[in-house]
Amino acid sequence: MNKKLQLIPVREQIFEGIKEMILMNTFKPGEIIPIDRMAEEFGVSPTPIREALIRLEGFGLVTLVPNKGARVAQITSNDVHNIWEMRKLLEPYAARLTANLELGAEIDELERAVNSVLRGEADFEAYMQTDLELHQTLCSHLNNHLLQETVQRVHQLSLRMRYFPEHVVQIHDEVMKEVSQEHLTILDALRRRDADAAETYVRAHIENGEKRALRALDSEAK
16 A cells, blocks of 8 residues: 655655554554565655654654564553543543533434444444544534643544454454443433533543453453
8 A cells, every 4th residue: 555645744644654553553562563664665765764663762652673673562551541541531521511512413423423333334444433533522622722632642642552452353342332332322411412421421431441451451461
């Protein structure tokens, strides 16, 4: 697949492309990202690939491996606890604010997509899109841009941990169903413009997500 785009500088495109592959678990924890293969995929020399990997090391997403490339950082239970602590502080409050808005059409569209997942009519990519869109809804309407940026930043850091359980084969379908049911509960609270319920359901959703991530880590360790 040719990942080259003309809309942004090629070095930034490469950095964002590799980062997304890590966050979405295309490259899994502990896996080596080979410089030569990535250079061929992006249609560039190895130099901008190395530069991107150095930047990603600064984000704590990879560890450079001499003469090989970079190894994707492992996910630890401490990583999960730290990220979810931030999510529990930020996202329920964002949900409370969002519940005060009239978002009927947006909610209708999301509910249709989530129900499609529950009926088994959608693949993992469609499921992931519903998850991303719901969490985007909870922050995209915030007037406090610092809060919005912070929620989005923590959200991005959480992605590879959040989708790690879905990549554990034994619990894949179970997790997709659990998460989708929780999404419907949150959407119902937003539709009713019930701020207390939205805050409560989002907090429960985040706490359940932390349990799922830790359960997946434990499953992989066995």
